[in-house]
Amino acid sequence: MLTNGGSSQNGVVYDVKGLNLWYGNDQALKDINLKIEENEVTAIIGPSGCGKSTFIKTLNRMVDNIPIVRTSGKIFYHGVNIFDKTVKLEELRTTVGMVFQKPNPFPKSIFENVVYGPKIHGIRNKKQLMEIAEESLKSAALWDEVKDRLHDNAYGLSGGQQQRLCIARSLAIQPDVLLMDEPTSALDPIATNRIEELIDELKNNYTIAIVTHSMQQAARISDKTAFFLMGELIEFSDTKKIFTTPEDKRTEDYITGRFG
């Protein structure tokens, strides 16, 4: 239902309309309007506490897990409002994958981590699972490093490898969108570089939204950039434009390092 929404505009994956979000009485997102387009990398930048992580977690409704959260407004995913009662959370999250700030592999083997998604969604065939694991690990540029120790514990991998494993795990259920919440903030520059290269490759097949602390990263990897401040979307346009000729004074101040 979610993937084949007929009424979607061409190329628009997410259409966020008038999104507000409260933690209890604190409003964390104020009237957000933005479109995320197919096969593009959309970066979300802004100082700590500006609501950028909250925003990305609304896109697959991970915020629902926090009891005190209330939302208003609409998020259309391929034309379907994801807050609609008929939308199944589980279905949404199989089409929209997520990679977290801290690498969070399960305390299982590398193989078991990658095939976790396919397994819980009912694939039992060993051969098929192996194929999925190989393909996902190759897409996440991790296959060559782990192919000889697929059954070792995932915690034996380095931080960067663990994060790529988490990406492989998300890819294994063949999502259309990949949400990344500061995926490199816990990694060293070399590992960060590898993930960035990976994102650049992945965008051919996936639509990616990435929250990042690093403006250089946003500038390097994204097509569009959204600048959040105090829960408001200040500016959203082509990355090139944001970093060269921003329209809003506050965007300019932030990207030139005058605050934040």
Added chain:
Amino acid sequence: MAYQSKLKSDEINNELNDVEHGKTFLNKEITNERMEKRILLDKVARKVFSLSTVFALIVLGILFYRIGTQSIGWLDLKFLTSNLSIFPEKAGIYGAIIGSVWLMAVVIPVTLLLGVSTAIYLEEYANQGKFQSFIKTNISNLAGVPSVIFGLLGLTVFRRLFDLGSSILAGGLTLSLLVLPIIVVASQEAIRAVPGFLRDGAYAMGATKWTTIRTVVLPASLPGILTGCILAISRAIGETAPLVVLGIPTLILRIPDSIMSDFTALPIQIYYWTLDTVLTPQYANLAAATIVVLLVVLLLMNSVAIFIRIKFQRRY
């Protein structure tokens, strides 16, 4: 470049010096005087704490010595394999061992199922409202309720209301009630210790709550749950009071063969033999020998718990 960084480190050094040469707020002579006292106090504290430990160890030592000397000559294979008898030389604890095993066969499945399910509900499903926190607090309180009270509960509910008599089922269910709070609390703690980011990982893959619990939360918390269970069960195996209140017969010559049989158990045997020492002094030796058996069983179970904890300890 190097010159610049040298300049910078000089600056930092200067700053540090400024602090050091600032106002003195510690008079070294006075503090030294006070320090003497503190060092003395430290030595005294060390002695006091070590003596406390030694005291407990001495008492334990005396207990072991008494039991050891009293059971020598009485504890042999024949003691383990013969049935009860009014003649001390012939008496054994075979029936009591089988009774205890039967009891555990009731307690283990009942407490595991009910206890872990309750813990899962309270930690994962229940809203974290006032009512839930009221329930949680009271489960912890239940863990501290004296076991005699649970015996009375068993007497009222299982023996009188359900008419289960003094059967293994009645005894087992009573002991289950007694240790249930311990298992619930231990399982709750184990489940709570599973980091949220692991759950998020599963939820983000489209897993339902139950799938997340089954595939991520339970495997990760299993060592903690098992440790708690074994400790709870070893408490159940050594409990006397609830069974006495339930009215377990003093002398059972038949070996229990079904869940509805009358039975005796190891701690009950110790209790009755100790009571009757006035009549037959040798019963004291029988009781001591049974204590040794019970202690060995408890030690074994605790070692298994420690083994599981170490073996399956996970780092995230």
